[in-house]
Amino acid sequence: MALRTLLTRKILANSPLGTLGFRGLQTFSLPDLPYDYGALEPAISGDIMQLHHQKHHQTYITNYNKALEQLDDAVAKGDAPAVVKLQSAIKFNGGGHVNHSIFWKNLAPVREGGGEPPKSSLGWAIDNHFGSLEVLIQKMNAEGAALQGSGWIWLGLDKELKRLVVETTANQDPLVTKGPNLVPLLGIDVWEHAYYLQYKNVRPDYLKNIWKVMNWKYASDVFDKECP
């Protein structure tokens, strides 16, 4: 009986229906950066990019996978307290993975368009909502500089209300925690690890310079897809 159950589990482990209640568990791995570590200099140093990607992001993924396995086990056993207890690790590490995956795509070397202002629909939307790109940048920089502790500053799209928003989230909370209809277009990591080796305590200088490598093409693509 045990052998038959084991066999059944292996066969059904990857089936999308999860028939008979067996779930497949998808774990995650570190996505490659679309550019070299040094390609965003001088805005963001190669040292920072390498540590940020290979150490920080990788750690979130490692710990997220560990939490997912524990969650899988607790769900299978019906262990509700364990399931609830794991939510903190899942939100923090899963959020860290989600946020950093977006972040790498938000940045691009200058010779690949990094820093080029948004055009067409996103460009118009920015002018409509904020008055100008400069005003948007100033607002994001002010909120980013004022953020207490660790977190992110976002340019988001409210899919339902069809308008752009600037929001901050604490620690590794993804933008969706601020509103279920919010889609992240651009996120700026303002954790100290994102800038300290280069900018020390002067977060405003980091914020000023990151726009030189901002990948507005990616943001535009996401915007066009969500607001055709």
Place this chain on the structure above:
Amino acid sequence: MALRNLLIRKTLATPPLGILGFRSLKTFSLPDLPYDYGALEPAISGEIMQLHHQKHHQTYITNYNKALEQLDDAMSKGDASTIVKLQSAIKFNGGGHVNHSIFWKNLAPVREGGGEPPKGSLGWAIDNNFGSLEALIQEMNAEGAALQGSGWVWLGADKELKHLVVESTENQDPLVTKGPSLIPLLGIDVWEHAYYLQYKNVRPDYLKNIWKVMNWKYASDVYDKECPES
């Protein structure tokens, strides 16, 4: 009339009773470190100590003073919504000042006793509450490493329940936000600025090494004062 009021205000500006509703405002300045910036090496680099003191702590003080002036103004105008709005800046910057002021005293160069284990009543209390000093250190290091985002890990004394606790606080929240009877004996700053230049992402190494310069004498003094043997 205006001149007479001005004269009265200046005269009455400082008495503790605040007669007629005039308050004085005390602002703060950066306390000196009791040791040179490089004196805690190799546990904590001189570069970190200097930035941490002259930039981070100074900025909390500057912004705390600014918030206090705005608070003073709002209070004299009876502007309740501004007073409430200022609480975030006051907690964050005031907390930053309070916490870092304790932190500098929590550390000492090795040749001035940094790293020497606690004796006397605090040493016994640690053994009673945690089993051993090693167990306490392990617990604080585990909590410090696991802290999500920015914050502090504390060894505290509960004045009322008369026992020691390990607590963490987020951002610049002082220990008292975890319980009104809690007295900070030792705090370890686990914000990335406290270790990143030297330890990079490896916060556990920073936590392992900081005990080599921990000023247990200060912690003992506070403990003896707040929890005297009866």
